[in-house]
Amino acid sequence: MATRVLRWAAATGVTAALIALAAVVGVQAGQIDQLREDLAGAQRSQQEAADGTDQRLDSLDGRLAAVEDDAEQAFDPPAVAAAVLPSVFQVIADDFSGSAFAVTMSGDSPSDGTRRTNVLTAFHVVEAVWTSDGRSVQLERDGKRYTAVIADVDQSRDIALLKVDTGFAGLPAAADPPGAGESVLVVGAPLGLTQTITTGVVSAVRDRTDGPGSVIQFDAPVNPGNSGGPVINTRKEVVGIANAKARDAEGIGLAVPIQTACETFHVC
Incomplete structure (x- = not known):
């Protein structure tokens, strides 16, 4: 009887440990998923910022070309x-x-x-x-x-x-x-x-x-x-x-x- 109790207690301890480990793994998986989402969001923000910079550069290039064209057209x-x-x-x-x-x-x-x-x-x-x-x-x-x-x-x-x-x-x-x-x-x-x-x-x-x-x-x-x-x-x-x-x-x-x-x- 004592042996069965000890075995059950030991088994119960192992099960609890496995449950606890599973819980830890679940938390870590959630944290990893969140990190992935955060990274993806950061990458999207970085890309949007880069796109915005490219658009501003294109706009500046267009303005510069217009200024150069105006200068070329100026009558001297x-x-x-x-x-x-x-x-x-x-x-x-x-x-x-x-x-x-x-x-x-x-x-x-x-x-x-x-x-x-x-x-x-x-x-x-x-x-x-x-x-x-x-x-x-x-x-x-x-x-x-x-x-x-x-x-x-x-x-x-x-x-x-x-x-x-x-x-x-x-x-x-x-x-x-x-x-x-x-x-x-x-x-x-x-x-x-x-x-x-x-x-x-x-x-x-x-x-x-x-x-x-x-x-x-x-x-x-x-x-x-x-x-x-x-x-x-x-x-x-x-x-x-x-x-x-x-x-x-x-x-x-x-x-x-x-x-x-x-x-x-x-x-x-």
């Missing part, structure tokens, strides 16, 4: 003029004069290492030479003269391609036509006054009334001698070739879109 005539003047010339074609500008290095430069440059102007500036079967005109800049050859013309579009056996920095052509209201700068030699700068805005881009294509209307002052000179945007790109003005009105200048010359002569 002295800076634009300084950048483009070395590429602009006065053209002397017999008794006529006008303006012209370098665009690119020519792909047909002589084998002797001479650098040949493509130059654009208005056809009517060199028309007298061309129609008399002449091909040579003079380019003048900074008191120096360079002989250029009339390589190609498109009379209907009033554009001409010249080539000169001297290397000059070319002006980049704008990829797209300008929009109404965009600021522009016109460089040329009105009445023989070289390196003359005038500024204004694009008034409109209109369809030509005398043929296919378009014409850029702008209000920067131009005069005889400006023909063939570049019309420049705020990014120092050529948007057009000045070629006319209203006879009985002020503030109405016209230009051939640079894309027309690029496509016609394949030089941009």
